Structure formats: C-alpha cells, structure tokens
Amino acid sequence: MDVNLDGLFRLNSSYDYGDDYVYTDDDLESRRAQAVWIPLVYSVVLVVGLLGNGLLLAFLARKKRAWRTSDTFVLHLSVADVLLLVTLPLWAAQASQSCGWCVGLALCKISGVLFKLNFFCGVFLLAAICLDRYLFWVHAKPLFSHKKPRMTHLSCACAWIISLLLTLPDWLFLVLEPHPWKEEWTQCVPSLYPANTRLASRLPQHLFGAAAAVVVGCSCLLPWLLRPPKSLRNQRAAIITLILAGAFSFCWVPYNVALAVDTFGGAKKTSPATKTSLMATAALGCVHACLRPLLYFGVSATFRTWTLAALSCAKVEPKGSAWGLGVGEDAVPERTPEEEEELKQVANGEQQEQSKVSSCDS
Template identity: 50%
Template structure:
C-alpha cells in the first residue's frame, strides 16, 4: 500500500506541474502562423511596392499636366493621395503580423495607422460617389454637377470628403490602443462604461460609411447603363462609364469581404461582454483570422487603381510611355476619360437632325453665294 501511495502521489505531482494552457496556446499559434507570419506580410509588401510605383507614376504624370488641369485630375489626385497614405502604414501592419516587432506601435502611432485605414476607405467610396453622381446627372438628366467654369465646387467637394472621413474616424482615435501583453497589438479597447460606443461606431461605419454610399453607387451606375442601353449616347459618355464602372467594381470586390466579415462580427459580439477586439486592422477577432485576411485584401485596391488607369485610359497610357521615353505629348485631352466636368460632344443623331435643315437651306441659296 505504501508503494501504491507513493506512485499515485508521484503521478498527481506530474499532472499538477503540466501546463495545459501553454500546450493549447502552442497548438493555436502553430495553426495561425502561416497566415499571420507569412501570407499577410508578403501580401502587404507586394501591395506596398506595386502601389508606390503605380501611384508615384500617376503623380508624376499629373505634375507634367498641371498647366492644363481638369476636374477629373482633381478627383484622381485626391484618390491617389488617400492610397499613398494607406500604403505608408502597410509596413507597420506587416511587422505586427509577424508578432516579432516589439517596437512597432506606440499609442499615437497606433491611432494614426488605424485612422488612416478607415480614412482611405471613406475617401475612396465618397469620391467615387461624387464622380458617379456627376456622370449620372450628365447622362440621364443632361445637367452637370461640376464644370470648368466653376472648378471651385470640385475642390469644395473633395475637401468635404476629407472632412467627413475625419469625423467618421473619431471613434477610432478615441478607442484604438497599443497593447504589449504577449505580442504587440493595435486594437480597440471598450470598457463596460462605454459598451454602447462599440456598437455605435460599428453602426456608423456600416450605414454612413458603407451601405448608403454603396446604394448611391449602385443606383447611379444602373441608371447610367440603362440610359446608354435605351439611347445612342456620345462616344465620350460611353468611355466615361467604361472607366467608372470598373473602378467601382474593383473597389467593391476588394472591400466587400472585409465589410461582410465586420458585419458578421458585429452581430456575433453585440450581445457579448465588452472586451478587447478588432475593428479594422489585422488582429484576431473571428475564427481563422477572417478580419485580418480581408483587411489585407481591402488594401489591395490601393495598388490596383493605377493598373486600371493604365489598362482603361488610352491617353494616360500614351502620356506615361512618353514620360518614360522622355518625349513630349502635345495632346490636351483628358487623361482619365471620366468626363467629369467636361461637356460631351453632341450625339450623332442630333448632328444629323441639325444637318437636315442646313442642307435644305443650302438648296435654297443661289450657287453664286457658295
């Protein structure tokens, strides 16, 4: 019996010193390591290189064209600046994903990077709404929102977009904190006393930041396509929608997975206790790190937009090649073919109708006057 007691005591002591929590954490870290430590940093690095090259080339072309500035150039410039700001924060998110950077985030730097993430999203979708609304009014209602005669309205619209974007990011400036418990993390911290802020900031993003602008874009693009299908519009109007529509589609393809995941996470956590959680940056909030992966995909639009301009805008492509070859281009036509603030040429049908009375009058005029 004494031997039995000794054996049992030794067995219980061995179990008492075994740390199950450490074993569980080790398995979890091993499963999440490929996406966090390899895939996300590589994705951010690729986006950073391609995005900086593309947007840098775009700004260089705009700088050459500064003497003949157009309304479209103004909107493209603001979109590019917003993308460059987002690209500048990608190295920090990539370093955080590796979980090896203990110095990456201070409190203020965490707030800046988190706010820029959302500012880029808001600026992107609101500027696309402004462009689509101008094309909708021009093609469907034959009126223009922006004009070369009054370029101030375009600048006011762009500045208003930046202001609204800054206002919508106020909750992130307040609740984003840098935590350095086990690994450095930049997360939102909600306490029991401010539980409503968590749901309120999410609803603000889902409604004003995503759903309402998305509905406006869908309505404008749908009405433009229907109008072009029913009538033969000018070539410039058709080119404009062929450029705007891919920009809108690519924007939604990049950001839709993240917003859907964020909506699901909002409903799942709405009835739970307040905690430290993710809202808009690469962290672990949902299973298999869905928010972290989809936020990385959302940032991809910052490097895809210049590639779309090269593929869709022939004038921009010609001027880019001329700049690389160090030659000059004398064409003053629009680089982007968006048609924003530009009067489209009259349709062919209208030209034919105007030509008929002119020809009838010509027949009545004596030949000596020709």
C-alpha cells in the same frame, strides 16, 4: 512566432478573451501563417502601389496646363491611397517582430485612422463621380463643370473633412496593450469599452458603406437602363466609371460584410474564423491602394503612352483628359432619335419662315 494583427481592423471589445479561452494548436499555426503572408502581401502592395501612384502623381504634375475636373478627383484618390500605403510597413513589422507594435501609440492611432480614411474618401469621391455622370447622361445637367472648378474643390474638401470626422472612434479608442497570453508582445488594438458601444462606433461605416454602394451602383447602372449612352465617347466614360466602381466594391465589400457579420452576429467574442476573415478582407481592401493605377494604365492610352515614355526617359507632354471619365467636360448631351427628328422639324420650319420673309422683301 505568435502574432495577432486583428486590432487594426476592428473596433469592438472582442479582445476581452476571458479566462475560459483556450488557445489550440490551430490558433498557433494560424498566427504563424499570418506572420508570413501578411508581410508578404503588404510588401508587394507597398512596392506596386508607391510606383504606380508615384507615376500617377508625376503625370498629373506634368499636365498642369491641361488640367481637367477628372484630374482633380484622380489626384485626391491617389493621395488617399498613398497615405494608406505608407502605414503598411508598420503593420507588416507588427506581424514579424517579436515585440509586436514597437513604434508608439501616436503611430498606432495615425495608422488606424488612415486605414478608415482611405475607405471613406474613396466612397465619397467615387460617389461624387458617379452622381455627376448619372445627372449628365440621364438629365443632361452635370454636377461639376470645368468652367466652375469651385464646386469640385468644395466637394473634395467636404469628402476629406467628413472622412476625418468619421475616424474619431479610432483616435479615441486605439491603444497599446500587451497580448493576453504573451506579455512581451505589444499590440495596437481598440481599448476595452462597453459592448453596446461597438455598434455605435461601427455604425457610420456600415451606413456610409451601404449608402455608397447604392449611390455608386445606381449611378453606374441606371443610365444604361433609362437612357443608354449612344456615342462612343460616353459609352467609354460609362464603362471606365463602372470599372473603377467595380474594383472598389470588389476590394472593400468583403471587409464590410465581414465587419457587419461580426457586429450583428450576436456573439460576445469574435470567433477565430471571423478574425481570420476580417484580417484577410482588410488586406484585400489595402490591395485597392495599388490597383487603381494599374486600371488607369490599362484603360487610358494617354497615361499608358506617357508612362512607357517616362520609364524610357523620353519626354512626352500629356494633353487633355487622360482618364476618359468625362467629369466636368463641356460636351453636348446626347439626344434620342425622337428629339433629333423634332429638332430637324423645328429647323426646317425656321428655314421656311426665313424663305417666306425673304421672298416678301424682294
């Protein structure tokens, strides 16, 4: 069975194979291998992701009374992952069915949009979390507050709106067309538009991907260099934030690098090796949709205890913040030893003045 799953992950005109393109035995073997490993990988990601995110959403639903700002961001990240997960059976079916994409143009466009939407939402929400922690640890002025949730909801809404706007190229260019050398096989691919439009359609992803990597990386690493957290609580929050950002980067950076190589490589046609790398790295990006609940299970004792209790049909009421991110929590900022000594001197001076006043009154 010969398949081509490259259409979901690329917005360019590389499908214009031309009459001079010759398919080799290696191309056929590669497509047969893709028809096996793509459905297998997506099936595992779908099952693990739906189970993990389902438990995550159930946990959040049970702790309404003890809701925290971190829970709001976790909720939005989980919803973005679920939206991506529900599209995976469609792409797995395209790889395994003889008709290719058999579910219509509307689902083709929606599936392509949700793939990009998951990336952009993850970028913006993680950047907001990291920026809040950086401002708190370094400048003692957090971006979000538990007492003022409006800023949190506004930031999450902006992340969704901007992400939807950045997926417009998928709405406009994704089409259904027959395979160039197998007409009975329909594929969901970008329409053939001028080559100079390729850079314009991909530029938002390249720019925001690079900018988010800088924001997330600097926000996570600079506090350790400028003002390392000294309390165990803040150290734990910094480590958990770094783990979440690192997992996101591990899953999505390879795809963005492969996409940039294809965009700026100068070749008019995408080589088979580049196509394979795009498909493999895009699958790795989809893996992230099931990875975050596993990370929460590993780093959060509260979520782990509740999950094990729920699986054993026991009732445990979740309390407080389960994620350890510390976003929006009203904590006392850490002070350096010099600041602590200065505060002690000020306090001692005030006590001496009060003692003098008391002795004069007596």
